[in-house]
Amino acid sequence: MRDLKNTKHNGVAHFVIFHDEKQNKEGAPSFTAVCLDFDIVESGNDLDTLTESILEAAKSHLVAVREENLSDSLLNRKAPKKYWDLYYSALAKELEESYKSKSEIKRTENNTVSSFFRIPNRELMVAC
Numbered sequence: 001m002r003d004l005k006n007t008k009h010n011g012v013a014h015f016v017i018f019h020d021e022k023q024n025k026e027g028a029p030s031f032t033a034v035c036l037d038f039d040i041v042e043s044g045n046d047l048d049t050l051t052e053s054i055l056e057a058a059k060s061h062l063v064a065v066r067e068e069n070l071s072d073s074l075l076n077r078k079a080p081k082k083y084w085d086l087y088y089s090a091l092a093k094e095l096e097e098s099y100k101s102k103s104e105i106k107r108t109e110n111n112t113v114s115s116f117f118r119i120p121n122r123e124l125m126v127a128c
Helices: 047-067 081-100
Strands: 015-023 029-035 040-044 104-107 113-119 122-127
Touching (some): 015 047, 015 081, 029 047
Antiparallel strands (some): 015 029, 015 122, 029 040, 104 113, 113 122
16 A cells, blocks of 8 residues: 655645643643644644644645745654554544444535544544
């Protein structure tokens, strides 16, 4: 199987967002978001804000690579294995659950399919 590479004009970005075991100083939950293909990591206390933030960070990264005509290698910086393991574990669980019930699948305006789901003690967003 050939390893697919992102380019300035074609590619995919995978994301995982999960609940950290630690809490902030005020005792609120803490989340980590990772763009797995660009190796961008962010953290925050509000899941919705963090989701928007990681998506914007990935978009800004892609725009910068395109506008500055930078190397495509900047679009293929894989995040550490532990984050990919979380992604694939959640994806496998989602596939298993899809046999039991329908997952929430949304098609965006640019025809990208995103699946959002939860697993115990983790909040996950997977976009493919």
